[in-house]
Amino acid sequence: MSSGITLSASTRQNLLSLQDTASLTSTTQNRLATGLKVSSALDSPVNFFTAQSLSNRSADLGGLLDSISNGVQAIQAANQGITSISKLIDSAKSTANQALSTQITTTGTASTAFDGTAGGDVNFYINGTSKTATIAANATIDDAISALNTSAGSKIFSKDKTGEKIVLNASSDVEFEDTASQTLLGFTAGSGTAPDYGTSNTTVAQATELTVSGVDSRKKLAEQYNSLLTQITQLAKDASFNGVNLISNGDDTNKLHIAFNEKDTANLDIQGQDLTSDGLKLESITAGTAGTGNFLLDTDISSTLTKLGSATDTLRAASSTFGSNLSVVQNRQTFSKNLINVLDTGAANLTNADLNVEAANSQALSTRQSLGISALSLANQAQQSVLQLLR
Structure with missing residues (x-):
């Protein structure tokens, strides 16, 4: 035998209203807690998947x-x-x-007078370029100087005031290939290590009368x-x-x-x-x-x-x-x-909740819930009157 509780229409209406209010309150509280109005595809499939696509990109x-x-x-x-x-x-x-x-210079005066009796070849280098001057036998000092300057391509050889000794005054590096070339001109045979000025030429040590400057600095x-x-x-x-x-x-x-x-x-x-x-x-x-x-x-x-x-x-x-x-x-x-x-x-606009609106909704729902409870109480007054009669 079945039995149930009979509620008046007004009471049932008020209960439904309270249930709706409770559901809305739950939704509002969830939005306030998460900050989202669309938190899953069930809330709004279009907004959810569009926002997800924007967020992924x-x-x-x-x-x-x-x-x-x-x-x-x-x-x-x-x-x-x-x-x-x-x-x-x-x-x-x-x-x-x-x-x-x-400036590179090579200067010096031969220590002995020029003697061209035997003659011969004078092999020397100007800034590493090979030069050869042939001095004929019994050549005078002027003949020798002429041959040397012709080979050098410039007047770097001259004679001293006595007219007997050869003078070298060049704005370049002058080196001799062999000792005979030096002594033929009246310079002494050099001693020590041959100069190394970055060339591959074979040279002999400079005569003591010759002074070279600037090469080492360069x-x-x-x-x-x-x-x-x-x-x-x-x-x-x-x-x-x-x-x-x-x-x-x-x-x-x-x-x-x-x-x-x-x-x-x-x-x-x-x-x-x-x-x-x-x-x-x-x-x-x-x-x-x-x-x-x-x-x-x-x-x-x-x-x-x-x-x-x-x-x-x-x-x-x-x-x-x-x-x-x-x-x-x-x-x-x-x-x-x-x-x-x-x-x-863009993604936030589709899914984020307006917290100001949701806060206002929360307050409104709280008021509505209070009113619903009061309305339910009024709806039950008729039954309370019957209870008074039974007492």
Whole structure:
């Protein structure tokens, strides 16, 4: 036998109203607690999945920002390397100019009078270039000087006030190939070690009457120049960031690839350049077969200065290229940050709750619940009257 509780229509209506209020209160409290008005696909499938898609893209772009940031730092490291190499190039120019301004001279007067009875060949070098003057037997001192100057290509030989001794006064390095060439002109045979002025020529020790100046100074400046080239190469190889070096290797394998979107359909490839001393076509100053080593010749120093000027132009062009690339990468970095903000805002607009509205709803529902309870109490007054009769 079934039994149940009979409620009046007004009581049932008030109970339903309280249940609806409780349900709304629960929803409002959940929104206040989570800050979301759409927390699952059940709340709003369109908004939920659209917001999820926007959030996923935002996360993908956020992951690319780290790669873009590393790219920016790699370019800045290369640019810093170029700036420092340029300073070393300027130092190399200063060294070469100093060598160019250092005058080389060879001076001296023979200790004995010229005796051309036997005659013979005088073999000597001017700044490493081989020269040979043939002095005929029984030649006078004037004949000998004429032959020597003709071979030298300039008037570097003369005679002293007595007219008997040969004088050498040259704005260059003059070395003799053999002792006989020295003594034939009246100079004493040299003793000790033969000069080493960066040439591959076979020479003998200078006569004691001859004084050479400037050559050793130029040699030391050439060594200083070579040291600067070594520093240029080492600096270029050290200008790396996170294993990426854009100025130490110019082949096709040395590229920096930066992706700007999650599908890599927007990207930038930055080609590395060889800015070492070899890449800049700067050669060390070494001993040459024609006396061109150790800054011995002004023409070779001028050629070196020309190469240094070309190296400077190369560095400036590289700096301009990297600067342009850096501007592009930084612009895309800023764009990606702003786009991430747009995507996150769009996702939030679809799913986030307005806490001000929900707080107001909570207060309104609380009031409604109180009113519903009062209404339920009024609806039960009729039954309470019956209870009074039973008492």
